[in-house]
Amino acid sequence: xxxxxxxxxxxxxxxxxxxxxxxxxxxxxxxxxxxxxxxxxxxxxxxxxxxxxxxxxxxxxxxxxxxxxxxxxxxxxxxxxxxxxxxxxxxxxxxxxxxxxxxxxxxxxxxxxxxxxxxxxxxxxxxxxxxxxxxxxxxxxxxxxxxxxxxxxxxxxxxxxxxxxxxxxxxxxxxxxxxxxxxxxxxxxxxxxxxxxxxxxxxxxxxxxxxxxxxxxxxxxxxxxxxxxxxxxxxxxxxxxxxxxxxxxxxxxxxxxxxxxxxxxxxxxxxxxxxxxxxxxxxxxxxxxxxxxxxxxxxxxxxxxxxxxxxxxxxxxxxxxxxxxxxxxxxxxxxxxxxxxxxxxxxxxxxxxxxxxxxxxxxxxxxxxxxxxxxxxxxxxxxxxxxxxxxxxxxxxxxxxxxxxxxxxxxxxxxxxxxxxxxxxxxxxxxxxxxxxxxxxxxxxxxxxxxxxxx
Amino acid sequence: xxxxxxxxxxxxxxxxxxxxxxxxxxxxxxxxxxxxxxxxxxxxxxxxxxxxxxxxxxxxxxxxxxxxxxxxxxxxxxxxxxxxxxxxxxxxxxxxxxxxxxxxxxxxxxxxxxxxxxxxxxxxxxxxxxxxxxxxxxxxxxxxxxxxxxxxxxxxxxxxxxxxxxxxxxxxxxxxxxxxxxxxxxxxxxxxxxxxxxxxxxxxxxxxxxxxxxxxxxxxxxxxxxxxxxxxxxxxxxxxxxxxxxxxxxxxxxxxxxxxxxxxxxxxxxxxxxxxxxxxxxxxxxxxxxxxxxxxxxxxxxxxxxxxxxxxxxxxxxxxxxxxxxxxxxxxxxxxxxxxxxxxxxxxxxxxxxxxxxxxxxxxxxxxxxxxxxxxxxxxxxxxxxxxxxxxxxxxxxxxxxxxxxxxxxxxxxxxxxxxxxxxxxxxxxxxxxxxxxxxxxxxxxxxxxxxxxx
Numbered sequence: 003x004x005x006x007x008x009x010x011x012x013x014x015x016x017x018x019x020x021x022x023x024x025x026x027x028x029x030x031x032x033x034x035x036x037x038x039x040x041x042x043x044x045x046x047x048x049x050x051x052x053x054x055x056x057x058x059x060x061x062x063x064x065x066x067x068x069x070x071x072x073x074x075x076x077x078x079x080x081x082x083x084x085x086x087x088x089x090x091x092x093x094x095x096x097x098x099x100x101x102x103x104x105x106x107x108x109x110x111x112x113x114x115x116x117x118x119x120x121x122x123x124x125x126x127x128x129x130x131x132x133x134x135x136x137x138x139x140x141x142x143x144x145x146x147x148x149x150x151x152x153x154x155x156x157x158x159x160x161x162x163x164x165x166x167x168x169x170x171x172x173x174x175x176x177x178x179x180x181x182x183x184x185x186x187x188x189x190x191x192x193x194x195x196x197x198x199x200x201x202x203x204x205x206x207x208x209x210x211x212x213x214x215x216x217x218x219x220x221x222x223x224x225x226x227x228x229x230x231x232x233x234x235x236x237x238x239x240x241x242x243x244x245x246x247x248x249x250x251x252x253x254x255x256x257x258x259x260x261x262x263x264x265x266x267x268x269x270x271x272x273x274x275x276x277x278x279x280x281x282x283x284x285x286x287x288x289x290x291x292x293x294x295x296x297x298x299x300x301x302x303x304x305x306x307x308x309x310x311x312x313x314x315x316x317x318x319x320x321x322x323x324x325x326x327x328x329x330x331x332x333x334x335x336x337x338x339x340x341x342x343x344x345x346x347x348x349x350x351x352x353x354x355x356x357x358x359x360x361x362x363x364x365x366x367x368x369x370x371x372x373x374x375x376x377x378x379x380x381x382x383x384x385x386x387x388x389x390x391x392x393x394x395x396x397x398x399x400x401x402x403x404x405x406x407x408x409x410x411x412x413x414x415x416x417x418x419x420x421x422x423x424x425x426x427x428x429x430x431x432x433x434x435x436x437x438x439x440x441x442x443x444x445x446x447x448x449x450x451x452x453x454x455x456x457x
Numbered sequence: 458x459x460x461x462x463x464x465x466x467x468x469x470x471x472x473x474x475x476x477x478x479x480x481x482x483x484x485x486x487x488x489x490x491x492x493x494x495x496x497x498x499x500x501x502x503x504x505x506x507x508x509x510x511x512x513x514x515x516x517x518x519x520x521x522x523x524x525x526x527x528x529x530x531x532x533x534x535x536x537x538x539x540x541x542x543x544x545x546x547x548x549x550x551x552x553x554x555x556x557x558x559x560x561x562x563x564x565x566x567x568x569x570x571x572x573x574x575x576x577x578x579x580x581x582x583x584x585x586x587x588x589x590x591x592x593x594x595x596x597x598x599x600x601x602x603x604x605x606x607x608x609x610x611x612x613x614x615x616x617x618x619x620x621x622x623x624x625x626x627x628x629x630x631x632x633x634x635x636x637x638x639x640x641x642x643x644x645x646x647x648x649x650x651x652x653x654x655x656x657x658x659x660x661x662x663x664x665x666x667x668x669x670x671x672x673x674x675x676x677x678x679x680x681x682x683x684x685x686x687x688x689x690x691x692x693x694x695x696x697x698x699x700x701x702x703x704x705x706x707x708x709x710x711x712x713x714x715x716x717x718x719x720x721x722x723x724x725x726x727x728x729x730x731x732x733x734x735x736x737x738x739x740x741x742x743x744x745x746x747x748x749x750x751x752x753x754x755x756x757x758x759x760x761x762x763x764x765x766x767x768x769x770x771x772x773x774x775x776x777x778x779x780x781x782x783x784x785x786x787x788x789x790x791x792x793x794x795x796x797x798x799x800x801x802x803x804x805x806x807x808x809x810x811x812x813x814x815x816x817x818x819x820x821x822x823x824x825x826x827x828x829x830x831x832x833x834x835x836x837x838x839x840x841x842x843x844x845x846x847x848x849x850x851x852x853x854x855x856x857x858x859x860x861x862x863x864x865x866x867x868x869x870x871x872x873x874x875x876x877x878x879x880x881x882x883x884x885x886x887x888x889x890x891x892x893x894x895x896x897x898x899x900x901x902x903x904x905x906x907x908x909x910x911x912x
Binding site: 031158222228259266293324337339430431442 | 485486487489610613614617618620622623624641642645646660662677678679680681682683699700701703704705707708711712714715716718719720721727728729733734736737740741743744745747748749751752754755756758759773774776777778779780781783784785787788789791792794795796797798799800803805806810813814817820821824825828829832833836885886889890893897
């Protein structure tokens with residue numbers, strides 16, 4: 003059943019005021035779908051439907067609602083009921099929600115929480131933004147060295163309902179230092195009397211609370227992990243991060259790369275929720291910088307104005323080829339830079355590969371340059387009123403532009419990475435601006451030589 | 458310990474021929490790291506080190522090696538040993554590997570396998586490329602209706618070692634139709650005598666064998682799943698897909714979008730492994746199309762050649778502003794199209810939102826247009842020899858170019874989506890080409906009017 007049909011049925015029950023039936027219908031839905039349904043309602047109805055949900059469902063639905071609606075619902079519910087929901091949520095979801103609230107509201111919310119929970123949430127909120135500490139959860143099962151398999155299973159049975167995952171258990175010493183992990187399946191297969199440390203895997207891959215979430219995502223992706231432990235500066239276990247949260251981090255980081263590669267500052271929110279002023283502010287800096295840089299390209303034209311004015315027909319012919327030359331150069335450069343940036347992001351290419359990358363790009367450029375210049379030469383010669391000399395000048399400029407565009411396109415991202423800058427900034431917009439200048443220099447220099455015009 | 462130091466130690470043991478110690482050192486490493494180490498060795502050494510690995514480790518290391526090296530290792534090992542490794546691998550990893558081999562080699566490999574395994578692998582290889590069927594695994598635990606919790610736990614203990622995940626158990630009727638799922642933690646908490654169907658969750662989110670992997674990834678991401686069941690046309694369970702494989706699918710789909718958005722056909726392999734000819738072939742079609750399209754832009758200049766030749770100073774001034782105008786227009790359009798394409802990919806924006814998106818982009822364009830035109834006007838007036846009229850013409854053209862660029866940038870991807878085309882194709886390169894033509898039309902029209910030049 004698709005969402006539109008689900009919504010129609012729920013709307014009918016809601017409008018008719020048949021609350022009991024509505025509550026029944028809601029129990030048949032996934033929490034994500036309920037949150038999506040609430041999205042379509044106005045505030046008053048959201049509150050009404052939300053209160054119909056069973057307690058354990060409502061906290062999870064709350065975690066999937068969008069920030070604005072959550073904040074409004076929080077206000078409508080009142081502090082006490084709101085706090086109960088935060089108490090029901092997993093710690094990572096609660097922190098995620100609290101982050102988005104104004105500081106004053108967070109303080110008020112936390113004041114109502116029980117002291118242990120308050121201290122815990124406060125501690126999470128102190129980790130740097132986008133760090134492992136911010137996205138980790140503490141709902142894992144830890145076992146102390148010396149625990150037997152039988153004791154461990156009893157412990158798991160006792161605590162399982164509140165844990166985000168029980169697939170992996172973490173074995174700690176008396177100082178809470180992480181010694182190793184053991185899989186639930188290994189416990190299930192072992193004798194009750196065996197000690198957990200005899201079963202444990204000591205090659206644990208972990209991250210630190212202050213590590214950037216991008217590093218966490220890279221590690222989880224590289225090792226195909228379902229969860230990763232987070233340790234503090236003294237190797238003590240303080241949390242875990244599960245792969246479902248990593249999926250969100252990966253999409254967030256990819257969106258950031260897409261934005262940077264199109265000359266924008268990254269945004270925090272989805273497109274439709276971001277305000278016009280924020281969008282404009284994110285886009286303006288690079289547009290300004292690139293616009294000013296492009297005036298340099300224009301000054302190349304001014305410098306060679308003799309070419310434009312010498313023989314009228316040649317001047318117009320040359321100028322009319324500028325858009326094609328600039329666009330092709332820009333596109334060639336963008337192709338090389340995109341593949342290099344993506345390769346760097348996925349760890350497939352490193353700055354030390356610059357020799358291999360350049361050599362590959364030069365050979366690609368040679369192939370593309372020959373084909374594109376030839377097509378261009380034949381097109382100008384046969385399909386335009388201009389003669390073979392003009393066709394030759396433009397096509398030769400095209401050839402060299404492609405070679406230079408590919409070389410610049412792959413080198414700048416690698417250079418940025420080597421200098422510990424973000425390679426994603428060295429994408430199409432900047433490459434285009436640099437290549438534009440290069441292509442015009444080449445075009446006018448060749449034209450000046452060919453037609454014996456004094457520049 | 459970082460990879461370089463690990464490699465140095467292993468190399469020392471390898472070169473000294475101290476096999477026992479090397480074997481010991483390897484047992485301390487993760488399979489992913491061992492595969493990475495093998496990558497740095499030549500074929501002869503790869504074979505030697507690979508044979509030192511314990512049997513259960515070697516199949517997993519094999520799954521993480523790169524395609525070329527796997528194929529060579531396969532040849533070196535001989536069919537019998539090779540087949541034993543394939544038998545040890547999870548089905549999804551084995552299928553993934555067999556896909557990359559020449560058809561003849563696959564046939565030979567499968568001939569050596571036991572008949573049940575051969576039939577199974579053949580069945581997987583018949584699913585369409587990039588479908589759920591190709592990436593699913595059959596290593597899950599299923600339980601039949603009527604099974605008690607006690608029986609289920611015994612079944613899990615018996616089969617757990619060969620399963621990719623035991624977090625979720627799948628409950629089937631006698632025809633293998635998927636009725637529901639039950640979590641391992643629920644089984645752990647329930648009485649031994651209870652029947653599994655009393656505990657099961659019936660709202661199962663599943664995909665079909667023929668569904669595209671992109672749809673699978675979207676579903677797993679949306680519902681934060683750790684695994685998803687795959688059913689055939691009659692709702693019978695045939696496999697599951699775990700989230701660690703979904704992470705790879707997400708990165709693959711993102712890479713495809715990056716490539717399309719930079720006017721390239723998607724590639725199957727990592728950058729450094731893709732040959733020069735393939736790279737050139739992937740890049741040529743769009744470069745050709747875009748180059749030819751840009752000649753149209755050039756013909757606008759030819760059409761307005763009166764402007765270029767009328768008053769020499771004005772002509773050069775106007776031409777020298779072309780790169781800046783074209784680049785700024787292209788960048789503005791690319792920003793709008795990138796955000797729209799990304800919003801579509803993540804399901805945050807849909808074609809029906811076109812009104813909201815356009816209205817938002819127009820307001821953003823107005824803000825950016827005013828600021829950029831003003832900066833540009835002042836720059837030309839005060840910092841160049843050209844007069845206020847030229848500054849006015851160029852800045853006015855800049856303003857309208859930005860408005861049109863933003864409108865085209867956000868509309869084309871939405872239109873593509875509505876027509877069931879890939880929105881990622883409507884990115885920077887195409888937008889730039891369209892906007893270039895528009896900006897030159899605007900520039901020359903305004904210049905013709907302003908300076909009373911007959912076009």
